[in-house]
Amino acid sequence: MAKIPHQPEEIFAEFTADLKSIFQDGLLSIILFGSGARGEYVRKKSDINFLVILSEEAIQTIGLAIPLVKKWRKRAVSLPLFLTPLYVKSSLDSFPMEFLEMKTHHRLVFGEDYLAPLEIKSEHLRLQCEREVKGKLLHLRQGYLSSQGKSRILRSLLIQSLPTFATIFSALLSLKGEPIPTKKLDIFLRTAEVFDLDTEVFRIIFQMRYERRKLSKPKLQDLTNKYIEEIRKLSKMVDKL
Template sequence: MNISNCKLDWLAPKPARAVAAFSAALEAALGDRLVCLALTGSVVSGDFVEGVSDINSVVIVKDLDRATLERLAQLGRRHGKRGIHAPLVLTADAIASSLDVFPIEFLELRLAHRVILGAYDFAAPAIDAANLRLQLERELKARLINLRQGYLSASGDSQRLAALLLSAYKGFFPLLRAYLHLKGQTPPLRRCETLAAARQASGLAFACFEQLEGLSRARRPRLKEAQATALFESLYETTHALADQVDRHLA
Protein backbone atom coordinates (compact mmCIF):
# COMPACT_ATOMS: atom_id res chain seq x y z
CA MET A 1 0.00 0.00 0.00
CA ASN A 2 1.38 3.43 -0.94
CA ILE A 3 0.22 6.93 -1.80
CA SER A 4 0.91 6.62 -5.50
CA ASN A 5 -2.81 6.04 -6.15
CA CYS A 6 -3.52 9.62 -5.12
CA LYS A 7 -0.66 12.08 -5.57
CA LEU A 8 -0.50 15.03 -3.21
CA ASP A 9 0.48 17.68 -5.74
CA TRP A 10 -3.01 19.21 -5.46
CA LEU A 11 -2.09 20.25 -1.90
CA ALA A 12 0.10 23.18 -0.92
CA PRO A 13 3.62 22.05 0.08
CA LYS A 14 3.22 22.31 3.86
CA PRO A 15 -0.05 20.35 4.22
CA ALA A 16 1.21 17.89 1.58
CA ARG A 17 4.26 17.14 3.74
CA ALA A 18 2.04 16.75 6.81
CA VAL A 19 -0.28 14.33 4.99
CA ALA A 20 2.63 12.32 3.55
CA ALA A 21 4.22 11.97 7.00
CA PHE A 22 0.90 10.98 8.59
CA SER A 23 0.21 8.46 5.82
CA ALA A 24 3.59 6.80 6.28
CA ALA A 25 3.23 6.69 10.06
CA LEU A 26 -0.31 5.33 9.80
CA GLU A 27 0.71 2.53 7.47
CA ALA A 28 3.65 1.64 9.69
CA ALA A 29 1.46 1.62 12.81
CA LEU A 30 -1.49 -0.36 11.44
CA GLY A 31 0.00 -2.57 8.73
CA ASP A 32 -2.62 -4.89 7.30
CA ARG A 33 -5.21 -3.58 9.78
CA LEU A 34 -5.53 -0.51 7.56
CA VAL A 35 -8.15 -0.60 4.79
CA CYS A 36 -8.22 3.02 3.68
CA LEU A 37 -7.11 6.54 4.55
CA ALA A 38 -9.07 9.36 2.91
CA LEU A 39 -8.87 13.11 3.41
CA THR A 40 -12.16 14.89 4.04
CA GLY A 41 -13.50 18.35 4.83
CA SER A 42 -12.03 21.70 3.82
CA VAL A 43 -8.73 20.25 2.60
CA VAL A 44 -10.76 18.48 -0.11
CA SER A 45 -13.55 21.01 -0.70
CA GLY A 46 -11.20 23.87 -1.57
CA ASP A 47 -11.87 25.99 1.53
CA PHE A 48 -8.68 25.04 3.36
CA VAL A 49 -6.86 28.00 4.94
CA GLU A 50 -3.28 27.13 5.81
CA GLY A 51 -2.49 27.91 9.43
CA VAL A 52 -6.19 28.11 10.33
CA SER A 53 -7.88 24.94 9.04
CA ASP A 54 -7.26 21.44 10.36
CA ILE A 55 -6.58 18.53 8.03
CA ASN A 56 -9.46 16.11 8.51
CA SER A 57 -9.51 12.46 7.51
CA VAL A 58 -11.31 9.16 7.84
CA VAL A 59 -9.43 5.94 8.57
CA ILE A 60 -11.17 2.66 7.75
CA VAL A 61 -9.75 -0.36 9.53
CA LYS A 62 -10.50 -4.07 9.52
CA ASP A 63 -11.23 -4.29 13.25
CA LEU A 64 -12.09 -1.45 15.60
CA ASP A 65 -10.56 -2.85 18.78
CA ARG A 66 -8.60 -1.24 21.60
CA ALA A 67 -5.27 -2.36 20.16
CA THR A 68 -6.00 -0.48 16.93
CA LEU A 69 -7.05 2.63 18.84
CA GLU A 70 -3.89 2.47 20.93
CA ARG A 71 -1.73 2.36 17.82
CA LEU A 72 -3.58 5.37 16.43
CA ALA A 73 -3.38 7.27 19.70
CA GLN A 74 0.41 7.08 19.63
CA LEU A 75 0.39 9.13 16.42
CA GLY A 76 -1.71 11.95 17.81
CA ARG A 77 0.73 14.31 19.48
CA ARG A 78 3.38 14.43 16.75
CA HIS A 79 0.99 14.76 13.82
CA GLY A 80 -1.47 16.98 15.66
CA LYS A 81 1.24 19.63 15.79
CA ARG A 82 1.36 19.49 11.99
CA GLY A 83 -2.34 20.27 11.69
CA ILE A 84 -3.61 16.68 11.39
CA HIS A 85 -6.90 16.47 13.28
CA ALA A 86 -7.76 13.19 15.03
CA PRO A 87 -9.23 11.01 12.24
CA LEU A 88 -12.69 9.54 12.17
CA VAL A 89 -12.05 5.81 12.62
CA LEU A 90 -14.56 3.33 11.19
CA THR A 91 -14.94 -0.16 9.82
CA ALA A 92 -16.87 -1.05 6.67
CA ASP A 93 -19.40 -2.89 8.85
CA ALA A 94 -19.82 0.14 11.11
CA ILE A 95 -20.60 2.29 8.08
CA ALA A 96 -23.15 -0.18 6.73
CA SER A 97 -24.93 -0.46 10.10
CA SER A 98 -24.95 3.30 10.80
CA LEU A 99 -26.26 4.77 7.56
CA ASP A 100 -29.74 5.08 9.04
CA VAL A 101 -28.63 7.15 12.05
CA PHE A 102 -25.80 9.22 10.51
CA PRO A 103 -26.92 9.85 6.92
CA ILE A 104 -25.69 13.47 6.88
CA GLU A 105 -22.19 12.48 7.95
CA PHE A 106 -21.97 9.70 5.37
CA LEU A 107 -23.35 11.98 2.65
CA GLU A 108 -20.50 14.37 3.49
CA LEU A 109 -17.96 11.58 3.17
CA ARG A 110 -19.45 10.57 -0.18
CA LEU A 111 -19.35 14.14 -1.50
CA ALA A 112 -15.95 15.25 -0.22
CA HIS A 113 -13.16 12.71 0.07
CA ARG A 114 -9.85 11.86 -1.57
CA VAL A 115 -8.38 8.44 -0.98
CA ILE A 116 -4.71 8.56 0.02
CA LEU A 117 -4.03 4.96 1.03
CA GLY A 118 -5.85 1.73 0.26
CA ALA A 119 -9.33 1.63 -1.23
CA TYR A 120 -12.97 2.03 -0.24
CA ASP A 121 -15.99 2.83 -2.39
CA PHE A 122 -17.65 5.73 -0.56
CA ALA A 123 -20.40 5.90 -3.19
CA ALA A 124 -21.55 2.32 -2.58
CA PRO A 125 -23.53 2.63 0.70
CA ALA A 126 -27.11 3.77 -0.02
CA ILE A 127 -28.43 6.77 1.92
CA ASP A 128 -32.18 6.73 2.59
CA ALA A 129 -33.88 10.09 1.89
CA ALA A 130 -36.37 9.72 4.74
CA ASN A 131 -33.57 9.14 7.27
CA LEU A 132 -31.63 12.07 5.82
CA ARG A 133 -34.63 14.40 6.09
CA LEU A 134 -35.33 13.36 9.67
CA GLN A 135 -31.75 13.93 10.78
CA LEU A 136 -31.64 17.27 8.97
CA GLU A 137 -34.77 18.50 10.75
CA ARG A 138 -33.40 17.30 14.09
CA GLU A 139 -30.01 18.97 13.54
CA LEU A 140 -31.54 22.30 12.52
CA LYS A 141 -33.87 22.35 15.51
CA ALA A 142 -31.02 21.36 17.81
CA ARG A 143 -29.08 24.37 16.52
CA LEU A 144 -31.98 26.61 17.44
CA ILE A 145 -31.84 25.25 20.99
CA ASN A 146 -28.06 25.72 21.14
CA LEU A 147 -28.34 29.27 19.81
CA ARG A 148 -30.92 30.17 22.44
CA GLN A 149 -28.88 28.68 25.26
CA GLY A 150 -25.68 30.23 23.97
CA TYR A 151 -27.30 33.66 23.75
CA LEU A 152 -28.35 33.43 27.37
CA SER A 153 -24.90 32.21 28.45
CA ALA A 154 -23.15 35.02 26.57
CA SER A 155 -24.93 37.52 28.86
CA GLY A 156 -24.33 40.42 26.52
CA ASP A 157 -20.62 39.65 25.95
CA SER A 158 -20.17 40.37 22.23
CA GLN A 159 -17.04 38.22 21.90
CA ARG A 160 -18.67 35.19 23.51
CA LEU A 161 -21.63 35.70 21.21
CA ALA A 162 -19.31 35.97 18.18
CA ALA A 163 -17.63 32.70 19.19
CA LEU A 164 -21.06 31.04 19.48
CA LEU A 165 -22.08 32.24 16.02
CA LEU A 166 -18.85 31.11 14.39
CA SER A 167 -19.06 27.70 16.04
CA ALA A 168 -22.63 27.30 14.81
CA TYR A 169 -21.75 28.51 11.32
CA LYS A 170 -18.96 26.00 10.73
CA GLY A 171 -21.36 23.12 11.28
CA PHE A 172 -23.97 24.39 8.84
CA PHE A 173 -22.44 23.28 5.56
CA PRO A 174 -23.16 19.56 5.89
CA LEU A 175 -26.76 20.56 6.66
CA LEU A 176 -27.02 22.82 3.62
CA ARG A 177 -25.57 20.11 1.39
CA ALA A 178 -28.06 17.60 2.81
CA TYR A 179 -30.84 20.12 2.10
CA LEU A 180 -29.69 20.48 -1.50
CA HIS A 181 -29.45 16.69 -1.89
CA LEU A 182 -33.05 16.35 -0.70
CA LYS A 183 -34.07 19.01 -3.22
CA GLY A 184 -32.67 16.78 -5.95
CA GLN A 185 -29.51 18.80 -6.57
CA THR A 186 -25.87 17.78 -6.61
CA PRO A 187 -24.41 19.81 -3.74
CA PRO A 188 -21.26 21.79 -4.50
CA LEU A 189 -18.27 21.43 -2.19
CA ARG A 190 -16.93 24.96 -1.82
CA ARG A 191 -18.67 26.94 0.88
CA CYS A 192 -19.42 29.99 -1.27
CA GLU A 193 -20.99 27.77 -3.94
CA THR A 194 -22.97 25.83 -1.34
CA LEU A 195 -24.35 29.08 0.09
CA ALA A 196 -25.34 30.35 -3.36
CA ALA A 197 -27.08 27.09 -4.27
CA ALA A 198 -28.91 26.82 -0.93
CA ARG A 199 -29.97 30.47 -1.09
CA GLN A 200 -31.52 29.92 -4.50
CA ALA A 201 -33.14 26.60 -3.58
CA SER A 202 -34.63 27.89 -0.31
CA GLY A 203 -35.55 31.41 -1.38
CA LEU A 204 -34.10 32.68 1.91
CA ALA A 205 -31.79 35.64 2.41
CA PHE A 206 -28.44 34.25 3.55
CA ALA A 207 -26.84 37.55 4.55
CA CYS A 208 -25.93 36.12 7.97
CA PHE A 209 -23.96 33.29 6.37
CA GLU A 210 -22.09 35.69 4.11
CA GLN A 211 -21.07 37.81 7.12
CA LEU A 212 -20.01 34.76 9.08
CA GLU A 213 -17.96 33.48 6.15
CA GLY A 214 -15.91 36.67 6.28
CA LEU A 215 -15.50 36.42 10.04
CA SER A 216 -14.48 32.76 9.83
CA ARG A 217 -11.45 33.67 7.72
CA ALA A 218 -10.20 36.29 10.18
CA ARG A 219 -7.51 35.15 12.62
CA ARG A 220 -9.01 37.28 15.42
CA PRO A 221 -12.65 37.92 14.59
CA ARG A 222 -14.26 40.73 16.57
CA LEU A 223 -17.76 42.19 16.64
CA LYS A 224 -19.29 45.13 18.46
CA GLU A 225 -22.27 44.33 20.67
CA ALA A 226 -24.86 45.71 18.23
CA GLN A 227 -23.25 43.81 15.33
CA ALA A 228 -23.17 40.54 17.27
CA THR A 229 -26.80 40.89 18.35
CA ALA A 230 -28.00 41.68 14.82
CA LEU A 231 -26.03 38.77 13.40
CA PHE A 232 -27.46 36.43 16.04
CA GLU A 233 -31.00 37.48 15.18
CA SER A 234 -30.38 36.99 11.47
CA LEU A 235 -28.83 33.53 11.92
CA TYR A 236 -31.58 32.44 14.30
CA GLU A 237 -34.36 33.55 11.93
CA THR A 238 -32.68 31.91 8.93
CA THR A 239 -32.17 28.64 10.81
CA HIS A 240 -35.80 28.67 11.96
CA ALA A 241 -37.07 29.29 8.43
CA LEU A 242 -34.90 26.51 7.00
CA ALA A 243 -36.04 24.06 9.69
CA ASP A 244 -39.64 24.97 8.91
CA GLN A 245 -39.11 24.22 5.22
CA VAL A 246 -37.58 20.83 5.99
CA ASP A 247 -40.43 20.03 8.39
CA ARG A 248 -43.34 21.20 6.23
CA HIS A 249 -42.23 20.86 2.62
CA LEU A 250 -39.64 18.06 2.48
CA ALA A 251 -41.50 15.56 4.68
Protein backbone atom coordinates in the same frame (compact mmCIF):
# COMPACT_ATOMS: atom_id res chain seq x y z
CA MET B 1 10.35 21.34 14.90
CA ALA B 2 7.55 19.52 13.06
CA LYS B 3 6.75 21.15 9.75
CA ILE B 4 3.15 21.99 8.94
CA PRO B 5 2.58 21.08 5.29
CA HIS B 6 1.69 23.67 2.68
CA GLN B 7 -0.70 21.13 1.13
CA PRO B 8 -2.13 17.89 2.60
CA GLU B 9 -0.61 15.66 -0.10
CA GLU B 10 2.87 16.50 1.17
CA ILE B 11 2.34 14.14 4.11
CA PHE B 12 0.37 11.35 2.42
CA ALA B 13 3.30 8.97 1.95
CA GLU B 14 4.73 9.37 5.45
CA PHE B 15 1.33 9.22 7.15
CA THR B 16 0.46 6.05 5.23
CA ALA B 17 3.81 4.46 6.06
CA ASP B 18 3.33 5.17 9.77
CA LEU B 19 -0.10 3.53 9.83
CA LYS B 20 1.06 0.55 7.76
CA SER B 21 3.93 -0.02 10.19
CA ILE B 22 1.38 -0.44 12.99
CA PHE B 23 -1.63 -2.12 11.40
CA GLN B 24 0.05 -3.83 8.41
CA ASP B 25 -2.58 -5.77 6.41
CA GLY B 26 -5.26 -4.53 8.79
CA LEU B 27 -5.01 -1.07 7.23
CA LEU B 28 -7.66 -1.09 4.50
CA SER B 29 -8.03 2.54 3.51
CA ILE B 30 -6.97 6.13 4.20
CA ILE B 31 -9.25 8.88 2.92
CA LEU B 32 -8.80 12.65 3.12
CA PHE B 33 -11.94 14.67 3.86
CA GLY B 34 -12.78 18.15 5.12
CA SER B 35 -11.15 21.37 3.93
CA GLY B 36 -8.21 19.52 2.38
CA ALA B 37 -10.51 17.52 0.12
CA ARG B 38 -12.55 20.59 -0.81
CA GLY B 39 -9.49 22.59 -1.83
CA GLU B 40 -9.96 25.05 1.04
CA TYR B 41 -6.98 24.01 3.17
CA VAL B 42 -5.07 27.00 4.56
CA ARG B 43 -1.70 26.35 6.17
CA LYS B 44 -1.59 27.10 9.92
CA LYS B 45 -5.36 27.68 9.94
CA SER B 46 -6.88 24.43 8.71
CA ASP B 47 -6.69 20.93 10.13
CA ILE B 48 -6.02 17.92 7.92
CA ASN B 49 -8.75 15.30 8.34
CA PHE B 50 -8.31 11.60 7.62
CA LEU B 51 -10.76 8.72 7.68
CA VAL B 52 -8.88 5.49 8.41
CA ILE B 53 -10.60 2.18 7.68
CA LEU B 54 -9.26 -0.81 9.62
CA SER B 55 -10.20 -4.47 9.71
CA GLU B 56 -12.24 -5.72 12.67
CA GLU B 57 -9.09 -7.32 14.09
CA ALA B 58 -6.89 -4.27 13.61
CA ILE B 59 -9.26 -1.83 15.28
CA GLN B 60 -8.97 -3.82 18.49
CA THR B 61 -5.33 -2.70 18.63
CA ILE B 62 -6.10 0.98 18.02
CA GLY B 63 -4.19 1.96 21.15
CA LEU B 64 -0.96 1.32 19.27
CA ALA B 65 -1.66 4.51 17.30
CA ILE B 66 -1.49 6.80 20.34
CA PRO B 67 2.15 7.87 19.73
CA LEU B 68 1.31 8.69 16.11
CA VAL B 69 -1.62 10.88 17.12
CA LYS B 70 0.74 13.05 19.15
CA LYS B 71 3.30 13.16 16.34
CA TRP B 72 0.86 14.12 13.62
CA ARG B 73 -1.04 16.66 15.69
CA LYS B 74 2.10 18.79 15.52
CA ARG B 75 1.73 18.75 11.74
CA ALA B 76 -1.89 19.95 11.72
CA VAL B 77 -3.45 16.48 11.41
CA SER B 78 -6.59 16.30 13.55
CA LEU B 79 -7.44 13.09 15.39
CA PRO B 80 -8.12 10.58 12.58
CA LEU B 81 -11.52 8.96 12.40
CA PHE B 82 -10.90 5.21 12.78
CA LEU B 83 -13.75 3.01 11.50
CA THR B 84 -14.30 -0.46 10.09
CA PRO B 85 -16.23 -1.40 6.92
CA LEU B 86 -18.95 -2.95 9.08
CA TYR B 87 -19.31 0.21 11.16
CA VAL B 88 -19.66 2.33 8.02
CA LYS B 89 -22.24 0.02 6.47
CA SER B 90 -24.31 -0.26 9.64
CA SER B 91 -24.23 3.45 10.51
CA LEU B 92 -25.59 5.08 7.37
CA ASP B 93 -29.00 5.41 9.00
CA SER B 94 -27.50 6.94 12.16
CA PHE B 95 -25.10 9.44 10.56
CA PRO B 96 -26.37 9.99 7.00
CA MET B 97 -25.48 13.68 7.03
CA GLU B 98 -21.86 13.14 8.02
CA PHE B 99 -21.32 10.29 5.58
CA LEU B 100 -22.91 12.30 2.78
CA GLU B 101 -20.49 15.15 3.41
CA MET B 102 -17.49 12.83 3.34
CA LYS B 103 -18.78 11.01 0.26
CA THR B 104 -19.33 14.28 -1.60
CA HIS B 105 -15.88 15.71 -0.95
CA HIS B 106 -13.09 13.22 -0.32
CA ARG B 107 -9.80 12.05 -1.77
CA LEU B 108 -8.48 8.50 -1.64
CA VAL B 109 -4.98 8.35 -0.16
CA PHE B 110 -4.51 4.60 0.24
CA GLY B 111 -6.41 1.37 -0.34
CA GLU B 112 -10.07 0.96 -1.23
CA ASP B 113 -12.54 3.83 -1.54
CA TYR B 114 -15.27 2.92 0.95
CA LEU B 115 -17.13 6.22 0.53
CA ALA B 116 -17.88 6.42 -3.20
CA PRO B 117 -20.30 3.43 -3.30
CA LEU B 118 -22.33 4.55 -0.27
CA GLU B 119 -26.06 4.99 -0.79
CA ILE B 120 -27.64 7.47 1.62
CA LYS B 121 -31.41 7.06 2.02
CA SER B 122 -33.33 10.32 1.80
CA GLU B 123 -35.67 9.44 4.67
CA HIS B 124 -32.73 8.99 7.03
CA LEU B 125 -31.14 12.20 5.79
CA ARG B 126 -34.34 14.23 6.17
CA LEU B 127 -34.90 13.03 9.72
CA GLN B 128 -31.38 13.94 10.82
CA CYS B 129 -31.63 17.33 9.10
CA GLU B 130 -34.84 18.11 10.97
CA ARG B 131 -33.34 17.03 14.28
CA GLU B 132 -30.15 19.03 13.72
CA VAL B 133 -31.83 22.23 12.51
CA LYS B 134 -34.32 22.26 15.37
CA GLY B 135 -31.59 21.44 17.87
CA LYS B 136 -29.38 24.25 16.59
CA LEU B 137 -32.33 26.65 16.73
CA LEU B 138 -32.77 25.88 20.43
CA HIS B 139 -29.02 26.26 20.97
CA LEU B 140 -28.98 29.68 19.30
CA ARG B 141 -31.93 30.94 21.32
CA GLN B 142 -30.48 29.70 24.60
CA GLY B 143 -27.06 31.07 23.72
CA TYR B 144 -28.53 34.45 22.85
CA LEU B 145 -30.29 34.70 26.20
CA SER B 146 -27.32 33.51 28.23
CA SER B 147 -25.00 35.97 26.46
CA GLN B 148 -26.69 38.87 28.25
CA GLY B 149 -26.10 40.81 25.04
CA LYS B 150 -22.31 40.76 25.37
CA SER B 151 -20.69 41.19 21.97
CA ARG B 152 -17.83 38.75 22.56
CA ILE B 153 -20.21 35.94 23.48
CA LEU B 154 -22.63 36.70 20.65
CA ARG B 155 -19.83 36.73 18.11
CA SER B 156 -18.59 33.36 19.36
CA LEU B 157 -22.12 31.94 19.26
CA LEU B 158 -22.57 32.87 15.61
CA ILE B 159 -19.21 31.89 14.18
CA GLN B 160 -19.01 28.60 16.07
CA SER B 161 -22.37 27.51 14.64
CA LEU B 162 -21.22 27.92 11.04
CA PRO B 163 -19.28 24.66 10.40
CA THR B 164 -22.19 22.52 11.59
CA PHE B 165 -24.62 24.41 9.40
CA ALA B 166 -22.35 23.83 6.40
CA THR B 167 -22.87 20.09 6.88
CA ILE B 168 -26.62 20.49 7.44
CA PHE B 169 -27.03 22.74 4.41
CA SER B 170 -25.16 20.29 2.18
CA ALA B 171 -27.63 17.60 3.21
CA LEU B 172 -30.60 19.90 2.58
CA LEU B 173 -29.36 20.67 -0.92
CA SER B 174 -29.04 16.95 -1.57
CA LEU B 175 -32.63 16.39 -0.44
CA LYS B 176 -33.72 19.06 -2.89
CA GLY B 177 -31.84 17.34 -5.71
CA GLU B 178 -29.38 20.21 -5.93
CA PRO B 179 -25.65 19.74 -6.61
CA ILE B 180 -23.56 20.43 -3.52
CA PRO B 181 -20.99 23.21 -4.10
CA THR B 182 -17.37 22.61 -3.17
CA LYS B 183 -16.76 25.91 -1.39
CA LYS B 184 -18.39 26.55 1.99
CA LEU B 185 -19.59 30.05 1.18
CA ASP B 186 -21.30 28.75 -1.95
CA ILE B 187 -23.06 26.10 0.14
CA PHE B 188 -24.54 28.78 2.41
CA LEU B 189 -25.54 31.08 -0.41
CA ARG B 190 -27.08 28.35 -2.56
CA THR B 191 -29.05 26.93 0.37
CA ALA B 192 -30.34 30.40 1.20
CA GLU B 193 -31.47 30.81 -2.41
CA VAL B 194 -33.16 27.40 -2.59
CA PHE B 195 -35.01 27.86 0.71
CA ASP B 196 -35.69 31.58 0.23
CA LEU B 197 -33.56 32.73 3.17
CA ASP B 198 -31.65 35.98 3.60
CA THR B 199 -28.32 35.34 1.87
CA GLU B 200 -26.73 38.44 3.39
CA VAL B 201 -27.13 37.08 6.93
CA PHE B 202 -25.06 34.01 6.10
CA ARG B 203 -22.54 35.98 4.06
CA ILE B 204 -21.82 38.32 6.98
CA ILE B 205 -21.42 35.50 9.51
CA PHE B 206 -19.12 33.71 7.07
CA GLN B 207 -17.01 36.87 6.79
CA MET B 208 -16.93 37.16 10.58
CA ARG B 209 -15.54 33.64 10.92
CA TYR B 210 -13.19 33.37 7.97
CA GLU B 211 -12.33 36.99 7.17
CA ARG B 212 -12.44 38.41 10.71
CA ARG B 213 -15.10 40.96 9.89
CA LYS B 214 -16.15 42.99 12.93
CA LEU B 215 -19.52 44.54 13.75
CA SER B 216 -20.66 47.14 16.23
CA LYS B 217 -22.71 45.91 19.19
CA PRO B 218 -26.07 47.09 17.78
CA LYS B 219 -25.36 45.50 14.38
CA LEU B 220 -24.22 42.27 16.02
CA GLN B 221 -27.41 42.03 18.06
CA ASP B 222 -29.49 42.77 14.97
CA LEU B 223 -27.62 40.10 13.02
CA THR B 224 -28.19 37.57 15.80
CA ASN B 225 -31.93 38.20 15.74
CA LYS B 226 -32.02 37.87 11.95
CA TYR B 227 -29.94 34.68 12.05
CA ILE B 228 -32.25 33.04 14.58
CA GLU B 229 -35.26 34.06 12.50
CA GLU B 230 -33.79 32.54 9.33
CA ILE B 231 -33.06 29.27 11.11
CA ARG B 232 -36.60 29.29 12.54
CA LYS B 233 -38.01 29.66 9.03
CA LEU B 234 -35.75 26.87 7.81
CA SER B 235 -36.88 24.53 10.60
CA LYS B 236 -40.48 24.91 9.46
CA MET B 237 -39.55 24.14 5.85
CA VAL B 238 -37.47 21.09 6.77
CA ASP B 239 -40.47 19.71 8.62
CA LYS B 240 -42.37 19.66 5.32
CA LEU B 241 -39.69 18.07 3.12
